[in-house]
Amino acid sequence: MNQSEFIENLKRIAEGIAKTFGNNCEVLVADLDNPENAILDIQNGQVTGRKKGDSLSELGLHNIKTERTDTDLFSYSAKTGDGRLIKCTTVHLKWGKGNLALGINYDCTNIQMAVSSLESLIKIDFEINDEFHSNSNEMLDNLLADAFKLVEKPVSLMTKEDRIKIVRFLDERGALLIQKGVQIIAEKLNVSRYTIYNYLNEINNKNKKPTYME
Structure with missing residues (x-):
């Protein structure tokens, strides 16, 4: 398997993850050796507003600069420019001398709003011991x-x-x-x-x- 075939397999994995978790789940394949035009493929790019050929995130650029592309990052938080909460995972991959990454970015904003609404519904001001019986x-x-x-x-x-x-x-x-x-x-x-x-x-x-x- 050459590098092109390996990248195609990553694209298929990205598509499968995105279709499994829906429109709020952005999944991308990136070439870390070409940070300004890093994104080789992206699913549900509307989550972060990016498209194929766009650059890495600020964290991605920082990891390249500090040579931290050999460490995976699981379940960390980020925000979009308009303040939406994103849950992220970045898996770093090597093929020969090449450096690739599979990124998963899930927009949790609606879930966070739902959790806040549910918390307000179940909030109690004080607790009293009481029991209900049928008779x-x-x-x-x-x-x-x-x-x-x-x-x-x-x-x-x-x-x-x-x-x-x-x-x-x-x-x-x-x-x-x-x-x-x-x-x-x-x-x-x-x-x-x-x-x-x-x-x-x-x-x-x-x-x-x-x-x-x-």
């Missing part, structure tokens, strides 16, 4: 499970203080507002409804709140 029974079951974690004892080993701790937790979270909430909680704690009311009165007396009446 009140499911909600009560969830609250009961959280309440029992506070004590971590079987009901048969719970003291009065343990039960009051559970009732206080449930009351603070509005569990007793649920229909038949008091009855269900009493059954779970193996006490009567009246005992639950007594617990609530003790809690509220300590907090200097109005007492519960049946």
